[in-house]
Amino acid sequence: MRAAVLREYGEPLDVTELPDPEPTPDGAVVEVEACGICRSDWHAWQGHGEWADDQVPLDYVLGHEPAGRVVEVGEDVDRVAVGDRVVVPFSLGCGGCGECRTGHGNTCEDGLALGFESDVPGAFAERVGVPHADHNLQTLPDGVSFRDVAAVGCRYMTAFHALAHRADVGGGDWVAVHGCGGVGLSAVQIADALGARPIAVDVSDAALARAADVGASETVNGSETDAVERIHEITDGGAAVSLDALGRAETARNSVQCLRSRGTHVQVGLTTDAEKGEVSLPTDWMTRWEIDWLGSRGMPPARFDELLAMVDDGTLDPGALVGREVGLDGVSDRLAAMTDYDTDGIEILTFE
Numbered sequence: 001m002r003a004a005v006l007r008e009y010g011e012p013l014d015v016t017e018l019p020d021p022e023p024t025p026d027g028a029v030v031e032v033e034a035c036g037i038c039r040s041d042w043h044a045w046q047g048h049g050e051w052a053d054d055q056v057p058l059d060y061v062l063g064h065e066p067a068g069r070v071v072e073v074g075e076d077v078d079r080v081a082v083g084d085r086v087v088v089p090f091s092l093g094c095g096g097c098g099e100c101r102t103g104h105g106n107t108c109e110d111g112l113a114l115g116f117e118s119d120v121p122g123a124f125a126e127r128v129g130v131p132h133a134d135h136n137l138q139t140l141p142d143g144v145s146f147r148d149v150a151a152v153g154c155r156y157m158t159a160f161h162a163l164a165h166r167a168d169v170g171g172g173d174w175v176a177v178h179g180c181g182g183v184g185l186s187a188v189q190i191a192d193a194l195g196a197r198p199i200a201v202d203v204s205d206a207a208l209a210r211a212a213d214v215g216a217s218e219t220v221n222g223s224e225t226d227a228v229e230r231i232h233e234i235t236d237g238g239a240a241v242s243l244d245a246l247g248r249a250e251t252a253r254n255s256v257q258c259l260r261s262r263g264t265h266v267q268v269g270l271t272t273d274a275e276k277g278e279v280s281l282p283t284d285w286m287t288r289w290e291i292d293w294l295g296s297r298g299m300p301p302a303r304f305d306e307l308l309a310m311v312d313d314g315t316l317d318p319g320a321l322v323g324r325e326v327g328l329d330g331v332s333d334r335l336a337a338m339t340d341y342d343t344d345g346i347e348i349l350t351f352e
């Protein structure tokens, strides 16, 4: 198969021939039709994460948001069959531990992150192997295209779980979204679909224009105005829910401080080499106003039907976030563009 291989951090990927993956006994091989190019790929490509012992290996294939067709299954696979159209969540569960058996596969005790760990090479390739296929692979409704769900296996499902399951966003709620890259734009669209009023915050007017297109009630350019003050003005007292989609100290704190009393912050973005996983927060103030602080990671496979049903009936439209499609040879270029935040909505790899 053809694949884009990481040879050196920060250097163009090497598009070359690799042996096809083979299914493990309970795994499957998926022919990739589309796969989002995510900021997490950019972090891995840059070689970030050394401080957390989380650096991807070299001579490795990135890509963790695939959708495609099952072409092989192992002998122990029951539910999934060759020919199934599927989307693959990056946060792979084992299917057998207590977390997985109680519907929380995203926090699996033996979980693997597709496209980040040596056991599970990623999907910037014509084929990708997926372990524990019955647990992890999610079947697409007939009317939903691969292109439209190319980012559902990471950014879109992450935004959905954060807002619909963790924060329990309700109709009419003001929902602030800090950072309008892929996961932030997804959150804006999902909050709007859930009946909430999203406020999009970013420093790029282009990103804010896209956020307005996909449902933001208000936009705030954080480079021109104090985002916290502006959100308190817009909402007359603070947002009910706020999500940090970026993972910087400043956006995490802004997200907490833009809340009203008893508001809920959801942390979705992982921090950078600058924070190394730790951010200071105004804890006395959070106590005084009974602020909830929630972490949220991916989405449990058990909750996929809810999301896919809303895509199938048109309530959610992840395809509207796709700004650019490239082939395998174009992936490096789009990773490089992320260095300057010069991307257009969600950008995806396709094999058409």
Ligand SMILES: [Zn+2]
Pocket (backbone or CB within 6 Å): 038, 039, 040, 041, 064, 065, 154, 155
């Ligand atoms: Zn991702």
Ligand SMILES: [Zn+2]
Pocket (backbone or CB within 6 Å): 093, 094, 095, 096, 097, 098, 099, 100, 101, 105, 108, 109, 110, 111
């Ligand atoms: Zn598990």
